[in-house]
Amino acid sequence: MLESKTRTPEEIKKYMFELKEWLAQERNRPIEEMTDFFSKRIDDYDHVHLSHWAEEYAHIADYFDTPLETLLDLGCGTGLELTSIYQKFPNVKITGIDLSEDMMDRLRVKYADKDINLILADYFAYPLEAEKYDAALSFETLHHFKYLKKQKIYEKLFKTIKRGGYYIECDYIACCLEEETICLEQYEFKRKENHISDDVFVHIDIPLTLEHQIQLMRNAGFRDVHVLYENEGTAIIKAEK
Numbered sequence: 001m002l003e004s005k006t007r008t009p010e011e012i013k014k015y016m017f018e019l020k021e022w023l024a025q026e027r028n029r030p031i032e033e034m035t036d037f038f039s040k041r042i043d044d045y046d047h048v049h050l051s052h053w054a055e056e057y058a059h060i061a062d063y064f065d066t067p068l069e070t071l072l073d074l075g076c077g078t079g080l081e082l083t084s085i086y087q088k089f090p091n092v093k094i095t096g097i098d099l100s101e102d103m104m105d106r107l108r109v110k111y112a113d114k115d116i117n118l119i120l121a122d123y124f125a126y127p128l129e130a131e132k133y134d135a136a137l138s139f140e141t142l143h144h145f146k147y148l149k150k151q152k153i154y155e156k157l158f159k160t161i162k163r164g165g166y167y168i169e170c171d172y173i174a175c176c177l178e179e180e181t182i183c184l185e186q187y188e189f190k191r192k193e194n195h196i197s198d199d200v201f202v203h204i205d206i207p208l209t210l211e212h213q214i215q216l217m218r219n220a221g222f223r224d225v226h227v228l229y230e231n232e233g234t235a236i237i238k239a240e241k
C-alpha cells in the first residue's frame with residue numbers, strides 16, 4: 001500500500017500561488033478537444049503519466065480485494081493502470097471504455113495476450129448493464145467534468161457494480177474550495193471565449209475537493225466511501241455498494 005502525504009498549509013499556499021500563475025498563462029491558449037488532446041500527445045503519453053504517477057499505477061491493484069473476476073475500467077486510455085491489475089489478477093475479465101481510438105490502440109498492443117473487451121465510446125452515453133462487474137476503476141479521467149455530469153457517472157457505476165462490489169478512483173483532487181472554484185471559472189471562461197457547445201468534451205482540468213467528490217459518490221448510493229490514499233493533488237477513493 002502507498003503511504004499518504006498531505007500538504008502543509010505552507011505547501012498549499014505555495015501550490016495555490018503557482019497554480020494561479022499557471023492559469024493566467026493558460027487563459028488565452030486555444031482550447032483543445034478531448035480526443036485531439038490525447039492523439040497529439042500519444043507518443044509521449046505513457047512516459048509523461050508515469051513520470052507523475054508511477055507509484056500510483058504500480059500500486060493500484062493493492063486496493064482491490066481477492067478474488068476479482070470482472071472489472072470495468074472507465075477511461076482506460078493506454079491501460080497504464082492495468083499492468084498492476086493483471087500482475088495481481090492474471091485472469092480478470094476487463095472491460096475498458098474510452099473515447100480515444102489512438103489511446104486504445106496502444107492498450108491493445110500492450111495486452112495483446114489478454115482477453116480484454118474494449119469499447120470505443122463516451123462513458124456518459126454508453127449503456128452499462130446492471131449488476132455486471134465485481135468492481136470498477138477510473139484513473140485520471142473524471143477530473144475533466146463538472147459536478148452534475150460526474151453525479152450521472154457515479155449513478156451508472158453504482159448500478160453496474162454487483163451488490164457487495166466497489167468502485168476505486170484515482171484522480172486529481174482540489175486542495176481547497178478556492179482551487180475548485182478558480183479552475184471551474186477558467187473552464188467556463190475558455191468554453192465561452194472559444195464558442196464551445198455543451199456537447200463537446202474539452203481537455204481542461206476541473207478537480208473537485210475531496211468533500212465534494214465523496215458527497216457525489218454518497219448521493220449515487222454508495223454506502224461507504226473511504227479515502228485510501230492522498231498525495232499532493234492525487235487521491236485514491238474506494239466507494240462500496
Ligand SMILES: C[S@@+](CC[C@H](N)C(=O)[O-])C[C@H]1O[C@@H](n2cnc3c(N)ncnc32)[C@H](O)[C@@H]1O
Pocket residue numbers: 034035038049074075076077078079080081097098099100103121122123124138139140141144201
Ligand atoms: C488522462 S487519460 C487517463 C487514461 C488512463 N486511465 C491512465 O491513467 O493512463 C484520460 C482518458 O479518459 C478518456 N476519456 C475522457 N472523457 C471520456 C468520455 N467521456 N468517455 C470515455 N473516455 C473518456 C480519454 O480519451 C483518455 O484516454
